[in-house]
Amino acid sequence: MRADVLARSISNGQLPALSALRAEGSLHTVTSAFPSVTGPAYAPFIMGRYPGSIGLPGLRWYDRSRKIAGLTGHTRSYVGPEMRFVDRDVDSAAPTIFELAKPSIGALSVITRGLRRADRIGQSPAFIARTALAHFRGNVRGWLAIDREVGEEVAYRLRTSKVKFAFAALTGIDKTSHAAGQDSAIVSDAMRIVDETVARIRSDAERDGRWKKMHLWVGSDHGHSTVRHHEDLAGLLTQWRYTTVAHPWAFNRSADIAVMVSGNAMAHLYLNLEQRARPWWPKLGDQWGEIARNLLARESVDLMILPTSARSCEVHAHKRGMATLTWGEENYSYVPQSGDPLGVGSQENLDSRRAYQVTVESDYPDAIVQIAHLVGAPRSGDIILSAARDWDYRAKYEPIPHVSSHGALHREHMLVPLLLNRPPAHAPRRTVDVMPSALAALGITAPKGLDGRSFL
Numbered sequence: 001m002r003a004d005v006l007a008r009s010i011s012n013g014q015l016p017a018l019s020a021l022r023a024e025g026s027l028h029t030v031t032s033a034f035p036s037v038t039g040p041a042y043a044p045f046i047m048g049r050y051p052g053s054i055g056l057p058g059l060r061w062y063d064r065s066r067k068i069a070g071l072t073g074h075t076r077s078y079v080g081p082e083m084r085f086v087d088r089d090v091d092s093a094a095p096t097i098f099e100l101a102k103p104s105i106g107a108l109s110v111i112t113r114g115l116r117r118a119d120r121i122g123q124s125p126a127f128i129a130r131t132a133l134a135h136f137r138g139n140v141r142g143w144l145a146i147d148r149e150v151g152e153e154v155a156y157r158l159r160t161s162k163v164k165f166a167f168a169a170l171t172g173i174d175k176t177s178h179a180a181g182q183d184s185a186i187v188s189d190a191m192r193i194v195d196e197t198v199a200r201i202r203s204d205a206e207r208d209g210r211w212k213k214m215h216l217w218v219g220s221d222h223g224h225s226t227v228r229h230h231e232d233l234a235g236l237l238t239q240w241r242y243t244t245v246a247h248p249w250a251f252n253r254s255a256d257i258a259v260m261v262s263g264n265a266m267a268h269l270y271l272n273l274e275q276r277a278r279p280w281w282p283k284l285g286d287q288w289g290e291i292a293r294n295l296l297a298r299e300s301v302d303l304m305i306l307p308t309s310a311r312s313c314e315v316h317a318h319k320r321g322m323a324t325l326t327w328g329e330e331n332y333s334y335v336p337q338s339g340d341p342l343g344v345g346s347q348e349n350l351d352s353r354r355a356y357q358v359t360v361e362s363d364y365p366d367a368i369v370q371i372a373h374l375v376g377a378p379r380s381g382d383i384i385l386s387a388a389r390d391w392d393y394r395a396k397y398e399p400i401p402h403v404s405s406h407g408a409l410h411r412e413h414m415l416v417p418l419l420l421n422r423p424p425a426h427a428p429r430r431t432v433d434v435m436p437s438a439l440a441a442l443g444i445t446a447p448k449g450l451d452g453r454s455f456l
């Protein structure tokens with residue numbers, strides 16, 4: 001859900017329950033995480049961490065360490081049955097809010113560690129079979145029925161059992177946006193299900209005297225924007241005479257390049273696949289310089305990020321040149337070299353708060369911090385692409401042809417709404433602030449090492 005679309009829909013009077021929340025509390029625009037895609041972008045809400053840092057660099061990724069069996073080409077795709085591996089893939093030392101705030105419930109949460117089986121709504125085999133059918137048959141209305149059911153079940157649980165923390169993902173807005181665009185009538189139908197769910201939870205809580213103490217927050221993990229062209233990235237590389245490993249055919253063990261697309265407006269490309277340690281630029285340029293130059297010249301490529309170490313990278317844009325980004329524990333420097341691809345000027349020694357401020361009004365809100373955390377992730381690729389507007393990176397194998405996408409670094413994907421039922425102490429900045437704030441609301445001490453901070 002894009003921040004501006006939600007604000008407009010509330011102002012239009014389409015969403016009375018959300019409108020009441022806004023009137024009593026506050027509606028904020030915050031930044032999501034890169035890649036701005038469901039799954040990885042849930043990590044901020046559930047773990048207070050950026051996705052790359054806890055082991056989810058994308059919806060699909062290649063495993064250099066070879067812990068993942070060769071049968072799946074040493075790759076992961078959380079679209080389909082491998083979604084069950086998310087909990088084992090995320091950093092076991094980083095706690096989830098479900099482990100800290102008990103008892104919790106989670107509905108359609110991609111990360112479920114710490115939830116008892118009975119408290120994972122939408123994980124029964126029958127339910128999974130239904131969602132899989134809706135997905136692979138491209139049944140968009142089917143997703144709305146699923147949202148209704150999830151909303152009712154969450155409201156029922158909150159009404160009938162003592163729950164400290166509940167996380168509910170309603171995915172209908174995303175599915176309908178991919179199929180019909182975020183401004184379509186069916187997306188309004190999906191938004192109304194969110195509104196009805198909020199109305200039900202609230203009226204139950206008011207009747208039972210729980211509302212005065214309850215925090216009810218509505219947010220999104222990514223935005224959306226129109227796609228007019230699909231670059232078949234795997235097909236393009238095949239045309240250039242490279243062999244690739246790419247989903248759904250991730251079995252090629254002698255491939256040159258792994259192409260792992262998320263959202264579908266971002267991609268990790270992995271090179272020198274036989275190597276267990278990450279290779280770095282500029283050394284990679286000896287063998288792969290030409291492919292990088294050719295990719296950068298594609299209309300579909302907005303930003304091309306080349307990791308030069310676990311604490312530095314180059315950011316390229318075709319007609320805007322290259323800048324270097326370097327970072328340490330809590331400082332970031334972005335320095336234009338042949339140009340200023342992010343359009344924010346030279347920025348040296350910023351803390352994460354300053355790095356947010358200098359980018360939030362730009363075309364790439366919070367890009368400095370987000371790129372740093374993704375490049376620094378051990379499971380990230382060797383070329384990271386953020387798609388140009390109107391473009392994404394998968395032309396085939398989507399059950400619903402996408403007319404709208406997300407995953408990239410630009411505003412429409414990174415800016416998301418956060419609606420709070422009471423005003424916070426200071427304005428929230430990032431989705432990563434949500435989890436520590438929820439802990440603060442519950443009086444639970446936040447664990448060390450979180451990427452966000454409480455807005456309460």
Ligand SMILES: [Zn+2]
Pocket residue numbers: 038174175178263406
């Ligand atoms: Zn999506």
